[in-house]
Amino acid sequence: MIILPYGDSALLVNFEQRIDESVNQRVIHLQKTLVGQEGITYTIPAYCSLTVGFDANVISENQLREFILDIEHIDAPVDKGTTYVVPVCYEGDFAPDMDEVCELTGLDKEEIIKLHTSTPYRVFMLGFIAGFAYLGKLPEALQCPRKQTPRKAVPQGAVGLAGFQTGIYPTEAPGGWQLIGQTPLKTFDPSQDMPVRLQPGDHVLFKAISEVEYEGISDSIKFGTYEWEVEND
């Protein structure tokens, strides 16, 4: 781990520069320990780095460095966060790139759905737009490149693939990910005190649903009766 100055009011903590669950676990552990400490203004955990903003009137850069080093001496406990079960409809118009992904991976639709729902994915980081969670890593057989030409508008709830990553669009946005399904759930809800449901270090397990089930869940969300399903292990 190295601590780099990052402007005059932030530090960048760089871990081993590779995308790996154990490295990211250290990032999130450090982030969770720093949040709420006096003088820390914001944190940006990423795959293998943590940006830490500080208020120099409250804590000096050196004090913050020492604080980070002290935390790093303690072994990060294994913390899987919350595992959410996210229903996804992989059918018809909800999956505009399914054919392309079949071609790219050499798998048929059923195999793709089976693989995509086979294991919980880690929320490595959020970024790009508010609440966009980078989930991974995908089974190798499912990995495929981004689209040649990005879409101008990907709908809210669209579930896409890009390389080793999978993700859910929290709001409508432009994007080049291969879209294989859509969830009726809202991962971004601005009316909540914490508008973003998926937090760094949480996990997501996808569950295949039919178009009829999709509409049912949509209605239940509209009426405010939907409860997110959490996997207990």
Added chain:
Amino acid sequence: MTDTLKLHFLKPGLLTTVQDTGRFGYQHVGIPMNGAMDKHSARQANELVGNAPTDPVLEITLMGPTIKVEGSGFMAITGANLSPTCNGEPIEMYAPLELDEGDEIRFGRPQSGCRAYLAVGGEWQVQPWLESASASAVQPDELTPQSLIKKSSVIEIVSNDALPEHVISKEDILDLSDLGIIRILPGPEFSQLSNLSVASFFSQEFIISNDSNRMGYRLNGKVRGFEPKQEVISSGIIPGTIQITNSGQPIVLMADAQTSGGYFRLGNVISSDLDLLAQMKPGEKVRFVLTE
């Protein structure tokens, strides 16, 4: 004694938003900071009318709004000189002005700088989102509808009728007549730059491109010999970060920037100079120097 003052926007201006010091503590879930671009001038405007430095102000860009005043209170304008007038009379900047019922505030030709800050003493009745009144750059209509000024927007302020004695000394006012040299600190990937690239970056005068905005300033010009050895794994970016795209073009991230990116980070503009850069306009020339 309090009074209510209403600002009625007859014309919104080019880009007029409500901003405070920013939306901090949500960057780990990808929410941009937002907030005033020139925090120094925004703070001074608030000081002049007796508000807290973190209170909301109007950020007015190049072409200002036309505002009709209902009620009374105190106002101050700082930052860019956009030729403000009250009922046709020039407004003295960096000084409080008493507003009365029916006053009309207008702006004219931009004389210096890019963003003016207008503070009104009292409590702004603007619905915050995530503890900040700053206009959100994304989905402003859903998230911060009152903070993006449109034609016939109204802002209500429960105004103070007393004014503190506060004078801003000349030395504390940003000098907008001589912008163009911006101090930076080396960024996370700086040490990977070749000598040629370092020399090329610091010897060049970059031109601020037309597609520069509150998210970032794109600079016309290229860093020579820029061949990053390894890809940067997506990592945190903050206002002031200078990214170099793969083609060698620099982008300085500003207040509304997204929170992560995978470009090479050459340096970070120091906070005080980010306020100055925010006062520069497309077409103007900027040069960077390394500082301690």
